[in-house]
Amino acid sequence: MKLDAKVPQGDLATKWTTYRGSMPLVAPNNKRRLDVIVVGTGLAGASAAATMGELGYNVKCFTFHDSPRRAHSIAAQGGINAAKNYQNDGDSVYRLFYDTVKGGDYRSREANVHRLAEASVEIIDQAVAQGVPFAREYGGLLANRSFGGVQVSRTFYARGQTGQQLLLGAYQALSRQISNGNVKMYNRHEMLDLVKIDGKARGIIARNLLTGELERHAAHCVVLATGGYGNVFYLSTNAMGSNASAAWRVVKRGACFANPCYTQIHPTCIPQSGEYQSKLTLMSESLRNDGRVWVPKKKEDAVAIREGKKTGLDIPEEDRDYYLERRYPAFGNLVPRDVASRAAKVACDEGNGIVPTGKGVYLDFSSAIQRYGKSQAFSKGMPNADQKTITELGTKVIEEKYGNLFEMYEKITGENPYVMPMKIYPAVHYTMGGLWVDYHLETNVPGLFSLGEANFSDHGANRLGASALMQGLADGYFVIPYTIGTFLSKEIRTPSFDPDGPEFKQAEADVRNRLQNLLDIKGTQSVESFHRRLGKIMWEYCGMARNAEGLKKGRQLIKELREEFYKDLFVPGTQDEFNPELEKAARVADFIELGELFAVDALERNESCGGHFREEYKTEEGEALRRDEEYAYVAAWEWPDVNSEPILHKEELEFKDIELKTRSYK
Amino acid sequence: MALANMNLTLKVWRQSNNKAKGNFETHKVVANEHMSFLEMLDVLNEQLIQEQKTPVAFEHDCREGICGACSMVINGQPHGPQRGTTTCQLHMRQFKDGDTIVVEPFRAKAFPVIKDLVVDRSAFDRIIQSGGYISVNTGQAVDGNTLPIEKDLSSQAFDAATCIGCGACVAACPNASAMLFTSAKVSHLNLLPQGAIEAEQRVLSMVNQMDEEGFGMCSNVTACEAECPKEISVDNIARLNRQYIGASLKSDKMA
Ligand SMILES: Cc1cc2nc3c(=O)[nH]c(=O)nc-3n(C[C@H](O)[C@H](O)[C@H](O)COP(=O)(O)OP(=O)(O)OC[C@H]3O[C@@H](n4cnc5c(N)ncnc54)[C@H](O)[C@@H]3O)c2cc1C
Ligand code: SF4
Ligand code: FES
Numbered sequence: 052m053k054l055d056a057k058v059p060q061g062d063l064a065t066k067w068t069t070y071r072g073s074m075p076l077v078a079p080n081n082k083r084r085l086d087v088i089v090v091g092t093g094l095a096g097a098s099a100a101a102t103m104g105e106l107g108y109n110v111k112c113f114t115f116h117d118s119p120r121r122a123h124s125i126a127a128q129g130g131i132n133a134a135k136n137y138q139n140d141g142d143s144v145y146r147l148f149y150d151t152v153k154g155g156d157y158r159s160r161e162a163n164v165h166r167l168a169e170a171s172v173e174i175i176d177q178a179v180a181q182g183v184p185f186a187r188e189y190g191g192l193l194a195n196r197s198f199g200g201v202q203v204s205r206t207f208y209a210r211g212q213t214g215q216q217l218l219l220g221a222y223q224a225l226s227r228q229i230s231n232g233n234v235k236m237y238n239r240h241e242m243l244d245l246v247k248i249d250g251k252a253r254g255i256i257a258r259n260l261l262t263g264e265l266e267r268h269a270a271h272c273v274v275l276a277t278g279g280y281g282n283v284f285y286l287s288t289n290a291m292g293s294n295a296s297a298a299w300r301v302v303k304r305g306a307c308f309a310n311p312c313y314t315q316i317h318p319t320c321i322p323q324s325g326e327y328q329s330k331l332t333l334m335s336e337s338l339r340n341d342g343r344v345w346v347p348k349k350k351e352d353a354v355a356i357r358e359g360k361k362t363g364l365d366i367p368e369e370d371r372d373y374y375l376e377r378r379y380p381a382f383g384n385l386v387p388r389d390v391a392s393r394a395a396k397v398a399c400d401e402g403n404g405i406v407p408t409g410k411g412v413y414l415d416f417s418s419a420i421q422r423y424g425k426s427q428a429f430s431k432g433m434p435n436a437d438q439k440t441i442t443e444l445g446t447k448v449i450e451e452k453y454g455n456l457f458e459m460y461e462k463i464t465g466e467n468p469y470v471m472p473m474k475i476y477p478a479v480h481y482t483m484g485g486l487w488v489d490y491h492l493e494t495n496v497p498g499l500f501s502l503g504e505a506n507f508s509d510h511g512a513n514r515l516g517a518s519a520l521m522q523g524l525a526d527g528y529f530v531i532p533y534t535i536g537t538f539l540s541k542e543i544r545t546p547s548f549d550p551d552g553p554e555f556k557q558a559e560a561d562v563r564n565r566l567q568n569l570l571d572i573k574g575t576q577s578v579e580s581f582h583r584r585l586g587k588i589m590w591e592y593c594g595m596a597r598n599a600e601g602l603k604k605g606r607q608l609i610k611e612l613r614e615e616f617y618k619d620l621f622v623p624g625t626q627d628e629f630n631p632e633l634e635k636a637a638r639v640a641d642f643i644e645l646g647e648l649f650a651v652d653a654l655e656r657n658e659s660c661g662g663h664f665r666e667e668y669k670t671e672e673g674e675a676l677r678r679d680e681e682y683a684y685v686a687a688w689e690w691p692d693v694n695s696e697p698i699l700h701k702e703e704l705e706f707k708d709i710e711l712k713t714r715s716y717k
Numbered sequence: 718m719a720l721a722n723m724n725l726t727l728k729v730w731r732q733s734n735n736k737a738k739g740n741f742e743t744h745k746v747v748a749n750e751h752m753s754f755l756e757m758l759d760v761l762n763e764q765l766i767q768e769q770k771t772p773v774a775f776e777h778d779c780r781e782g783i784c785g786a787c788s789m790v791i792n793g794q795p796h797g798p799q800r801g802t803t804t805c806q807l808h809m810r811q812f813k814d815g816d817t818i819v820v821e822p823f824r825a826k827a828f829p830v831i832k833d834l835v836v837d838r839s840a841f842d843r844i845i846q847s848g849g850y851i852s853v854n855t856g857q858a859v860d861g862n863t864l865p866i867e868k869d870l871s872s873q874a875f876d877a878a879t880c881i882g883c884g885a886c887v888a889a890c891p892n893a894s895a896m897l898f899t900s901a902k903v904s905h906l907n908l909l910p911q912g913a914i915e916a917e918q919r920v921l922s923m924v925n926q927m928d929e930e931g932f933g934m935c936s937n938v939t940a941c942e943a944e945c946p947k948e949i950s951v952d953n954i955a956r957l958n959r960q961y962i963g964a965s966l967k968s969d970k971m972a
Contacts (some may be wrong), residue, residue, distance in 0.1 A: 073819060098855075102854075120785070120842075121784045137862060158821055175861045177856075179858065185861075191865030191866050212879060216875075226846040226849065226850055301762035324751045329754070329756050463806070465810055568929055577763055621901075
C-alpha cells in the first residue's frame with residue numbers, strides 16, 4: 052500500500068483557494084439523497100454535522116454522551132488562535148502557519164497547516180455570529196492574549212471557558228439542524244465497529260447504551276470526530292469517558308494509525324495527590340502569561356517544603372530558581388509545552404520538587420499581582436498607594452483574568468493561590484497522533500474521514516496552545532464540508548445501502564461476540580484496575596522521557612497485561628442492559644492494544660522531536676535532537692491483527708516553504 | 718503528610734431500571750479528605766466489584782465541573798453542601814469522619830431515572846432545539862470586529878452562558894421547574910445584538926417546549942439559584958418573564 056497525501060498542486064498560499072474553486076460539486080437535489088454518518092459531537096463533530104446538515108446532506112450523528120453538549124471539548128479552557136492581527140503586532144496567516152510548523156517540530160504536513168491558518172480567521176467570525184461571548188476590550192472589540200511558543204497576541208478567549216462557549220455555539224448550530232430535520236441525532240449510542248462494502252466505509256454498528264441493543268446504520272460515507280487517546284495513560288487531563296475505540300476499531304478494519312507516540316504532556320496541571328486519583332486537572336496555559344515558574348535553588352529548602360516545615364513564601368527571592376527564565380531568556384515562561392514540561396521534570400529529578408511526592412514546581416503570581424497593582428494604583432491617581440492597596444488592586448486584576456481557574460484550584464487543593472504560589476506538574480493532555488488522513492481528511496479506507504483530535508494531521512510532534520480548538524472547528528466548519536464533496540460527487544448514483552446486508556450482519560455478530568467474550572471471562576479484577584496498571588506502564592516507559600530499553604520492556608509488560616486482562620477481568624451484568632462496566636471494558640481492551648503500538652512507534656523513531664523525547668538523542672545542553680535526514684516522515688501503522696507485527700508505512704514530509712531548523716526558544 | 722482516614726456510611730439509592738422500585742442500600746467506605754466525592758464513589762464501586770456485585774451507576778465525565786454530567790443529590794442538596802460546586806468538584810474535606818451521607822438521583826417528572834443515580838435529561842436538549850440558537854449558517858458571518866459589543870453587556874451574556882446544563886436547578890425546585898436553565902439560555906442569546914432578531918420567537922418557543930416536557934411552573938422559590946453550581950442568577954428568570962409577556966402580547970395582537 053502506498054499512502055498518497057493528495058496535496059493539490061500549486062503555491063502553498065493558493066492551494067486551498069484553487070482546490071475549492073475547482074473541486075467537483077454535488078447539486079442540492081443530490082445532496083438530499085446522500086447519507087453521511089458523523090460520529091462525535093465535540094467541536095469537530097458538532098461543527099461538521101451542523102454544516103453538512105445546512106448544506107442539505109442527510110446526516111446521522113452519534114455520541115456516547117447523553118447530550119452532544121457534554122463532549123470533552125467542553126473542558127477546554129484557555130483559548131483559540133486566529134491570524135486576525137487585530138492587535139497590529141505583525142501577525143498574519145503565514146506567521147500562524149510558520150509558528151505551527153515550527154511548534155510541531157517540523158513533523159506536520161505543510162499544506163494542511165497552511166489551510167488551517169487560513170480557516171482560523173473565519174472561525175472567529177462564525178463563532179461571534181453564533182453568539183459566542185468572547186472577551187472584549189472596553190471599546191467593545193474582541194480581546195486577545197498570548198500563548199506559549201509564539202510572540203504575537205492572537206488567542207481569542209472566553210474567560211477560562213473558551214471550549215465550553217465554542218462547543219455551545221456548535222451544539223446550538225447542531226440543535227438547529229436537528230430541529231429542522233436535517234440531522235438525526237443518536238445520543239447514548241456508541242460506535243463499536245465500521246462496516247465496509249467493497250472496500251469503502253458504508254456504515255457503523257452502534258450500541259444503544261440504554262438498552263444494550265446493537266444497531267446497524269448505513270451511509271455513503273463515515274466521518275469520525277471521536278477525540279484523542281490521552282487516556283491510554285489512565286491519568287490525564289481528558290474527561291473520564293474519552294477513549295480511542297472508534298479509531299481503534301477502524302484500524303482493525305484496515306485504516307492506518309499515524310504517529311501514536313506523539314503525546315503532549317502539559318506543563319501546568321495540579322500534581323497527583325494519591326493512588327485513588329482518577330484524573331488530573333489542567334491549569335490553563337494562559338496562566339503562564341502572568342505566572343512565573345520556579346523551584347528553590349537549595350535542596351535543603353526543597354526538602355523542608357516537602358516535609359511541610361517551610362512554604363514557598365519562606366524562600367527569599369535570591370534563593371529561587373526561575374529556571375525557564377534562566378534557560379530560555381527569549382521566551383521565558385512562555386516556551387512551548389514540551390520544553391516547559393521537560394524542564395519541570397529536570398528540576399524535580401534534580402531533587403528540587405516542592406510537593407511530598409517530589410513531583411511538583413511552583414507557578415507564582417506574586418510579581419504579576421504587584422505589577423498590575425502598581426499600574427492600577429497609578430491610573431487611579433494613587434501613585435503613592437501602600438503595599439496593601441497595591442496587592443488588593445493587583446489581586447483584582449488577576450481575579451478578573453483567571454478567577455474561575457483560581458477557584459477551581461482552591462476547590463481541589465484547599466489552598467488559596469492568590470496568596471500561596473500554585474503547585475503544578477506536567478500531565479498527559481493531548482495526542483498529536485491519530486488516524487492517518489490525506490489532504491481531504493480521508494483515511495486510507497475510502498469513504499472514511501477523520502477530524503479533530505482523532506486525526507494526526509496538523510500539529511506534528513507538538514501542538515501549540517489554543518490550536519486544537521482551532522483545528523477542530525476548521526476541520527468541521529470549513530474543510531470537511533468541501534472535501535467530502537470530492538468523494539460524494541462520485542456517489543450520486545449510488546443508492547442508499549441496506550443495513551440488513553451481509554456485511555452489516557457479520558459486523559454486528561463480531562461485535563456481539565467481542566462483548567460476550569469480555570463478559571464470559573468472569574475473573575476477579577475490575578476494568579478500572581487494569582486501566583490504572585496500563586497507565587502506570589505507559590507513564591513509566593513511554594512518558595516524558597523514553598529510551599530503547601525501556602520501550603522494549605514497556606511493550607513486553609503491555610503484552611503481559613493484555614493476557615492477564617483476558618484471563619482475569621470481571622465485568623458484572625449482561626450486554627442487553629445499561630452496563631457502564633461493559634462499556635469501559637471494551638474501551639480498555641482497545642487502549643491496551645493501542646498502548647502497545649505506541650511503544651512500537653516510539654521505539655522505531657530514533658530521534659527526539661516535540662513531545663517525543665528519546666534520552667539517547669539529545670544535544671549537549673539536553674535539548675531534543677531531531678534527525679531530519681532519516682525521520683522527516685509520518686509513521687502510519689497498519690495493524691489489523693495484533694497477533695502479527697504492525698506494518699509501517701512512511702509518508703515523507705516535504706518542506707518547500709519552510710527551512711528545517713533546530714527549534715530555539717533561547 | 719499522613720492523611721487521616723475517614724470512615725463513612727453511605728446510603729445510596731439503587732434502582733435497576735426505570736420501571737423497578739428503588740430503595741436505599743447502606744455501605745461503609747473508607748475515604749480521605751483529598752478525594753473528590755466521585756473518587757470516594759469509585760472506592761465504593763471497586764469494593765462492590767471485588768464482591769462481584771453491581772457497582773452504583775452514576776454519571777460523570779470531565780470531573781472538573783464543566784461538562785454537567787455529574788448529577789446527584791447529596792444529603793438533600795443537588796451537588797451537595799458546597800456552594801457553587803458540582804459533585805465532581807466537591808472534595809471529602811467538606812465531610813467529617815463518622816458521617817452518614819445520603820445519595821439520591823435528581824428527582825423530577827421530566828428527568829426519569831435510568832438506573833441508580835443516572836437520570837434522563839434529554840428534555841434539556843429539546844428545549845435548546847426549540848430555539849436556543851442563532852440562525853446563521855456556516856460561512857454567512859461578517860468580520861467579528863464589525864460588531865462591537867459593550868464589555869459589560871458581553872460579560873452579562875457570558876455569565877448566563879456558563880450554565881452547564883446539569884439540571885440541579887430542576888432537582889432543587891419544589892415544582893421541578895426548568896426556568897433557571899431556560900432563562901439562562903434565553904438571556905445569553907437575547908442580550909446580544911446577534912440574538913436580537915429572533916429574541917421574541919425564541920422566548921415563546923423555548924417556554925412552550927419547557928411546558929411540553931412536563932417541567933413545573935416557577936413560583937419564585939429561588940432554590941434553583943442557591944443550588945446552581947455555576948451560580949446562575951434568578952435575574953435571568955425575571956428577564957425571561959418580561960420578554961415572554963412582551964412577546965406574547967405582540968403575538969396575540971398579530972394573531
Ligand atoms: C482540560 C483541557 C483543556 C484544553 N484547553 C484547550 C485550549 O484552551 N485550547 C485548545 O485549542 N485546546 C484545548 N484543549 C484540547 C481540545 O479541547 C481538544 O483537543 C478538542 O476539544 C478535541 O475536540 P474533538 O472534537 O476532536 O473531540 P472531543 O471533544 O473529544 O469529542 C469526541 C466526541 O466523540 C464522541 N465519541 C467518541 N467515541 C465515540 C464512539 N465510539 N461512539 C460514539 N461517539 C463517540 C464523544 O461522545 C464526543 O462527542 C484542551 C483539552 C483539555 C483536556
Ligand atoms: S442553571 Fe445552573 S443548575 Fe440549572 S442547569 Fe444550568 S448550571 Fe445546572
Ligand atoms: S463530571 Fe463534568 S461537571 Fe461533574
